[in-house]
Amino acid sequence: xxxxxxxNDEQRRAVEQIEGPCMIVAGxxxxxxxxxxxxxxxxxxxxxxxxxxxxxxxxxxxxxxxxQRIRKLAGANAENLWMGTFHSVFAKILRIEAQHIGFxxxxxxxxxxxxxxxxxxxxxxxxxxxxxxKPRTVNSYIKGLKNKLILPEDFVTVSNPFEKIVAPxxxxxxxxxxxxxxxxxxxxxxNPILLFRGNPDVLQKYQNRFKFILVxxxxxxxxxxxxxxxxxxxxxxxxxxxxxxxxxxxRWRGAEIENILKFETDFTDTKVFKLExxxxxxxxxxxxxxxxxxxNKRQIKKTLFTENEEGEQVSxxxxxxxxxxxxxxxKWILTEIPNRKLNFxxxxxxYRTNAQSRVIEDALxxxxxxxxxxxxxxxxxxxxxxxxxxxLKVLVNPKDDEAMTRIxxxxxxxxxxTVEKIKNMAKEIAKSIAELLLAMLEENEGxxxxxxxxxxxxxxxxxxxxxxxxxxxxxxxxxLARSVVDEIGILRELRNEGTDESMDRMxxxxxxxxxxxxxxxxxEGATLEGFLQEVSLVTDIDKYDENKNAVTLMTxxxxxxxxxxxxxxxxxxxxxxxxxxxMLEQEEMEEERRLFYVAIxxxxxxxxxxxxxxxxxxxxxxxxxxxxxxxxIDTSKLKYVKSTAMTRHRSRSVQxxxxxxxxxxxxxxxxDDVLSEIFREDVGVKKGSVVFHNNFGMGKVIDVTxxxxxxKAQIHFEKVGIKNIILKYANLTLK
DNA sequence: TCTCGTACGTTTTTT
DNA sequence: ACGTACGAGA
Numbered sequence: 007x008x009x010x011x012x013x014n015d016e017q018r019r020a021v022e023q024i025e026g027p028c029m030i031v032a033g034x035x036x037x038x039x040x041x042x043x044x045x046x047x048x049x050x051x052x053x054x055x056x057x058x059x060x061x062x063x064x065x066x067x068x069x070x071x072x073x074q075r076i077r078k079l080a081g082a083n084a085e086n087l088w089m090g091t092f093h094s095v096f097a098k099i100l101r102i103e104a105q106h107i108g109f110x111x112x113x114x115x116x117x118x119x120x121x122x123x124x125x126x127x128x129x130x131x132x133x134x135x136x137x138x139x140k141p142r143t144v145n146s147y148i149k150g151l152k153n154k155l156i157l158p159e160d161f162v163t164v165s166n167p168f169e170k171i172v173a174p175x176x177x178x179x180x181x182x183x184x185x186x187x188x189x190x191x192x193x194x195x196x197n198p199i200l201l202f203r204g205n206p207d208v209l210q211k212y213q214n215r216f217k218f219i220l221v222x223x224x225x226x227x228x229x230x231x232x233x234x235x236x237x238x239x240x241x242x243x244x245x246x247x248x249x250x251x252x253x254x255x256x257r258w259r260g261a262e263i264e265n266i267l268k269f270e271t272d273f274t275d276t277k278v279f280k281l282e283x284x285x286x287x288x289x290x291x292x293x294x295x296x297x298x299x300x301x302n303k304r305q306i307k308k309t310l311f312t313e314n315e316e317g318e319q320v321s322x323x324x325x326x327x328x329x330x331x332x333x334x335x336x337k338w339i340l341t342e343i344p345n346r347k348l349n350f351x352x353x354x355x356x357y358r359t360n361a362q363s364r365v366i367e368d369a370l371x372x373x374x375x376x377x378x379x380x381x382x383x384x385x386x387x388x389x390x391x392x393x394x395x396x397x398l399k400v401l402v403n404p405k406d407d408e409a410m411t412r413i414x415x416x417x418x419x420x421x422x423x424t425v426e427k428i429k430n431m432a433k434e435i436a437k438s439i440a441e442l443l444l445a446m447l448e449e450n451e452g453x454x455x456x457x458x459x460x461x462x463x464x465x466x467x468x469x470x471x472x473x474x475x476x477x478x479x480x481x482x483x484x485x486l487a488r489s490v491v492d493e494i495g496i497l498r499e500l501r502n503e504g505t506d507e508s509m510d511r512m513x514x515x516x517x518x519x520x521x522x523x524x525x526x527x528x529x530e531g532a533t534l535e536g537f538l539q540e541v542s543l544v545t546d547i548d549k550y551d552e553n554k555n556a557v558t559l560m561t562x563x564x565x566x567x568x569x570x571x572x573x574x575x576x577x578x579x580x581x582x583x584x585x586x587x588x589m590l591e592q593e594e595m596e597e598e599r600r601l602f603y604v605a606i607x608x609x610x611x612x613x614x615x616x617x618x619x620x621x622x623x624x625x626x627x628x629x630x631x632x633x634x635x636x637x638x639i640d641t642s643k644l645k646y647v648k649s650t651a652m653t654r655h656r657s658r659s660v661q662x663x664x665x666x667x668x669x670x671x672x673x674x675x676x677x678d679d680v681l682s683e684i685f686r687e688d689v690g691v692k693k694g695s696v697v698f699h700n701n702f703g704m705g706k707v708i709d710v711t712x713x714x715x716x717x718k719a720q721i722h723f724e725k726v727g728i729k730n731i732i733l734k735y736a737n738l739t740l741k
Numbered sequence: 742t743c744t745c746g747t748a749c750g751t752t753t754t755t756t
Numbered sequence: 757a758c759g760t761a762c763g764a765g766a
């Protein structure tokens with residue numbers, strides 16, 4: 007490992023700073039990951055046992071990538087390193103220490119949907135209406151409290167009517183989770199704190215174990231994460247954090263930008279390193295980013311610079327509609343690919359909300375451009391997947407009444423009423439539903455009493471549980487899952503349904519099974535518990551394969567930490583970016599601006615930005631104004647174009663009263679329609695015309711062959727001689 | 742309890 | 757545009 011050669015001076019200094027608190031403020035594209043991985047490798051080379059290090063990242067993907075890189079640098083030594091997201095690392099620790107805080111080690115992890123269901127159930131039980139406030143509102147308020155580390159017992163002196171509902175629900179919610187032997191995402195961070203507070207010896211154990219702590223994306227840590235880090239680092243004080251306050255975009259989830267702003271005062275004798283050289287972007291992209299972010303007041307002072315070339319001007323385009331936006335992007339992709347010798351995978355299309363992806367997908371699909379979409383409806387949140395997982399969850403954790411409720415409701419003839427009855431019966435004998443049903447099964451054994459249909463169904467479920475409880479230890483997770491899926495006949499059921507959606511669902515279940523097989527094969531001694539935990543904590547971005555040759559679509563949030571040669575930032579409209587609900591408070595506006603900054607700084611070579619004058623929102627046309635962020639930048643430095651209609655206008659007039667915009671929205675225009683519209687420049691390309699090509703310059707057309715997509719021209723260029731050009735890709739201009 | 746129709750609200754962003 | 761949640765009727 008040659009630190010001097012691989013790193014710049016500041017990076018190297020940051021890497022070599024071994025002891026004490028260390029804050030690395032790393033501007034976008036400044037080699038943050040590089041520094042972090044080298045630092046860990048350097049620690050290992052300096053003789054520090056990887057077993058004594060804890061590295062915390064924001065996504066599993068970041069953790070896996072870093073692990074790989076460290077392995078390359080430090081070899082097998084790196085194996086015992088603890089590296090992962092806060093959530094996964096502390097889930098692991100909590101399983102080990104579960105008994106100290108009243109849980110079993112096989113606790114279930116509840117996602118947001120699960121939490122909301124629990125909240126809804128409690129609200130009904132306590133006699134609150136679920137119309138106003140909605141369970142969802144109450145749940146997210148509770149999450150907010152938990153993020154701020156306000157426990158139920160701290161939340162008693164409440165004043166307003168809303169909080170008077172929240173307080174008892176919150177209280178009961180936490181108790182319910184303990185009863186179900188379950189933790190939600192926030193508990194995975196709060197419970198370590200309770201564990202450490204209540205058990206100083208346990209805290210000491212981990213303080214002694216983790217002698218070196220490194221935290222990535224420190225600007226996005228919340229109160230609980232901050233407390234954990236502080237507790238663990240107390241004593242040795244060997245804590246390195248890496249982050250960029252300008253890229254803090256998770257305030258809504260409880261992230262406190264203050265954590266990074268006050269790090270220096272939190273930890274005495276902090277060494278601060280600022281990575282200010284950007285290796286990613288062109289000068290023109292970086293200067294735009296700078297222009298945007300300087301409108302924010304609160305930030306750590308730093309000046310980003312780059313030695314990269316000036317590059318092409320950033321492009322800003324006004325399009326008429328969301329559809330035009332898609333068509334425009336298609337056009338750009340098809341011209342950039344030959345121009346820059348790029349592949350589909352070199353492009354990313356960013357948007358503020360997932361809902362915006364749809365129109366863009368349409369444009370890509372009609373033009374046969376391969377794409378992958380990150381985020382949106384998550385695989386493990388799908389109904390059919392949750393249904394199967396519910397069985398596995400109950401087998402692992404028989405106290406999980408939420409999963410059990412789900413199972414029961416799937417059975418024929420069992421509905422709300424029956425579940426209510428069963429729940430109450432279980433409550434009376436202080437048992438979980440699964441425990442109760444198993445006990446009933448035992449009792450009924452050998453009895454000849456005639457069962458009602460409902461009883462029979464209940465006993466069938468109990469029978470399945472009993473059967474698999476008995477054999478589960480001898481089965482691998484994949485064998486068990488396969489067998490359970492067969493038993494409940496969900497694949498057959500979905501196939502018989504025969505609709506397109508049901509077939510999709512069937513494939514999803516099959517995909518789940520292969521996922522479990524893969525997990526079983528890749529992890530020695532794989533357990534069902536392990537798989538379920540992984541499932542709860544992976545996200546789309548973790549599974550995202552950058553090597554697949556396809557255009558990527560994702561939200562700006564998901565793009566953090568990634569880079570692409572060509573970036574499209576779409577929907578730069580007031581109300582969308584910045585999002586309207588964020589336009590009230592100064593703090594939130596600054597966060598939106600940081601998000602815009604993140605989007606800009608993903609780009610390496612070329613950045614395209616677009617806004618549409620109108621787009622479909624909530625099923626009807628809404629007229630949009632360009633983003634206020636655009637007014638904050640000097641558009642004369644950009645290539646600013648107001649485009650004319652791209653897509654065919656027909657079939658539906660959407661002109662509205664009082665609007666000066668007459669616009670007919672096209673519908674169902676086929677691929678050829680769009681292409682010929684987009685590439686209408688091509689129409690005039692014929693023998694003898696003089697044309698201009700972005701790469702080759704001026705030339706004269708010698709011959710034209712083929713038609714449609716395959717239309718080619720033989721052109722004699724002044725500079726490079728004769729070339730055969732596929733017009734579809736070339737974007738020639740007539741002179 | 743289920744099934745079908747309709748009305749309604751949804752769109753932030755994610756571990 | 758879409759999914760879901762709820763009510764009426766079976």
